[in-house]
Amino acid sequence: MKDEKKRGRPRAFDAKAALGKARDVFWDRGFAATSLDNLSAATNLNRPSLYGAFGDKEDLYLDTLEGYRQDGMDVLTEALDPSLPLRDNIARVYAGALAIYLHGETAARGCLLIGTASVEAVQHERVREVLGRSLNDFDDEIEKRMRLGVERGELPQSADPQMLARLASAVMHSLAVRARAGDSRETLEAIARSGVELICGSAGHA
Amino acid sequence: MKDEKKRGRPRAFDAKAALGKARDVFWDRGFAATSLDNLSAATNLNRPSLYGAFGDKEDLYLDTLEGYRQDGMDVLTEALDPSLPLRDNIARVYAGALAIYLHGETAARGCLLIGTASVEAVQHERVREVLGRSLNDFDDEIEKRMRLGVERGELPQSADPQMLARLASAVMHSLAVRARAGDSRETLEAIARSGVELICGSAGHA
DNA sequence: CATATTTTGTACCGTTTCGCATTAAATTCT
DNA sequence: AGAATTTAATGCGAAACGGTACAAAATATG
Numbered sequence: 001m002k003d004e005k006k007r008g009r010p011r012a013f014d015a016k017a018a019l020g021k022a023r024d025v026f027w028d029r030g031f032a033a034t035s036l037d038n039l040s041a042a043t044n045l046n047r048p049s050l051y052g053a054f055g056d057k058e059d060l061y062l063d064t065l066e067g068y069r070q071d072g073m074d075v076l077t078e079a080l081d082p083s084l085p086l087r088d089n090i091a092r093v094y095a096g097a098l099a100i101y102l103h104g105e106t107a108a109r110g111c112l113l114i115g116t117a118s119v120e121a122v123q124h125e126r127v128r129e130v131l132g133r134s135l136n137d138f139d140d141e142i143e144k145r146m147r148l149g150v151e152r153g154e155l156p157q158s159a160d161p162q163m164l165a166r167l168a169s170a171v172m173h174s175l176a177v178r179a180r181a182g183d184s185r186e187t188l189e190a191i192a193r194s195g196v197e198l199i200c201g202s203a204g205h206a
Numbered sequence: 207m208k209d210e211k212k213r214g215r216p217r218a219f220d221a222k223a224a225l226g227k228a229r230d231v232f233w234d235r236g237f238a239a240t241s242l243d244n245l246s247a248a249t250n251l252n253r254p255s256l257y258g259a260f261g262d263k264e265d266l267y268l269d270t271l272e273g274y275r276q277d278g279m280d281v282l283t284e285a286l287d288p289s290l291p292l293r294d295n296i297a298r299v300y301a302g303a304l305a306i307y308l309h310g311e312t313a314a315r316g317c318l319l320i321g322t323a324s325v326e327a328v329q330h331e332r333v334r335e336v337l338g339r340s341l342n343d344f345d346d347e348i349e350k351r352m353r354l355g356v357e358r359g360e361l362p363q364s365a366d367p368q369m370l371a372r373l374a375s376a377v378m379h380s381l382a383v384r385a386r387a388g389d390s391r392e393t394l395e396a397i398a399r400s401g402v403e404l405i406c407g408s409a410g411h412a
Numbered sequence: 413c414a415t416a417t418t419t420t421g422t423a424c425c426g427t428t429t430c431g432c433a434t435t436a437a438a439t440t441c442t
Numbered sequence: 443a444g445a446a447t448t449t450a451a452t453g454c455g456a457a458a459c460g461g462t463a464c465a466a467a468a469t470a471t472g
Contacts, residue, residue: 006447006448007446007447007448008446008447008448008449009447009448009449009450010448010449011449012450012452013451039459045450046450046451046452048449048451048452049449049450049451052448052449052450053449064444
């Protein structure tokens with residue numbers, strides 16, 4: 001299903017790469033402040049090509065969000081490798097997040113979803129849907145690990161896996177916001193460490 | 207310094223009220239997606255009047271952010287009334303935040319700063335400055351209460367007030383994001399309760 | 413009452429915006 | 443080779459954008 005030769009003129013660009021370039025622009029400027037000219041310049045595609053390949057600006061934006069969400073889930077599940085101790089898992093989740101959040105040029109970009117989709121979420125229902133679903137998927141993935149932690153005795157039997165997961169996510173949400181607000185890497189790493197400590201608690205010593 | 211009769215034609219509007227209306231528009235749409243026409247319609251002021259009273263769009267936006275920050279600090283200090291137990295303080299902080307965050311019409315608006323200033327923070331240095339300063343002020347105010355909590359024995363001597371404060375803030379940041387993402391009031395209140403539990407910990411029983 | 417000063421309202425300017433119409437180019441199918 | 447089909451590139455066009463010039467209105471001062 002990959003080389004089914006299509007009929008007309010073949011594309012002269014890699015749609016995946018173009019989507020990545022578009023993502024960077026949205027990441028820096030947000031959806032509303034990004035113009036098609038910005039996207040056109042960054043992708044080296046004319047507006048009609050952009051339009052033909054991805055639809056209008058909102059379609060393209062939603063595509064980048066979905067891709068980001070998918071990539072994020074991949075990083076997350078890798079960080080949550082169940083052969084490692086829970087404490088290491090959560091630390092790796094935060095480290096992975098910070099590696100992404102602190103990648104800015106002028107200023108750190110934080111999280112694409114939290115940093116740029118949140119604004120549009122109120123007015124654009126589709127954006128709100130993607131954002132909500134992404135946050136939930138993250139919570140759910142962490143919750144699975146927490147549940148395992150209870151079974152294994154890494155967490156006390158009384159622990160509430162769902163709530164612990166949501167609070168673990170909360171620390172990450174805060175890292176995303178603070179990164180975009182200009183906090184230093186040192187500060188963010190300190191918060192991440194304290195977060196691990198608080199979430200995994202003294203129970204982690206076992 | 208209030209009734210110094212100014213020379214020319216007097217203003218036919220209340221600048222404070224207009225600023226409040228403008229804030230609502232920015233809150234729903236964000237800075238970039240808000241047009242001067244939107245602001246003009248909401249405030250019942252013509253664009254020249256807006257410009258004359260508040261400067262350009264960015265100036266006006268920064269004004270609304272500063273006002274919001276100030277109001278938020280007032281709510282915060284009131285919630286942190288030191289005559290109450292620490293646990294109640296933090297619960298009140300979250301309750302106060304949720305009362306603000308869930309006030310939307312179509313969808314919940316979350317926090318003006320986290321929800322709309324975060325996007326602009328990367329490109330607009332002045333916005334990033336206000337956002338960063340606001341988050342820090344919040345952290346500092348909570349930290350003072352945490353420090354008092356250690357002195358009083360509400361928290362263990364080993365507790366790190368600064369980090370506890372930052373994590374308490376983190377839960378609030380998450381509430382802000384999740385509100386805008388469409389989470390239900392019940393979910394948010396559950397997260398707030400769990401947050402109080404985790405932050406104030408078993409130490410709160412004392 | 414005349415003058416100075418500030419606000420108000422209309423109208424406008426130049427730019428930028430998104431999206432598309434149209435034509436040229438590249439490839440497959442017959 | 444020629445028809446059909448898809449993409450590429452130029453450029454257009456109507457609307458919205460932020461901001462302001464300008465004249466009328468409203469007040470204080472002399």
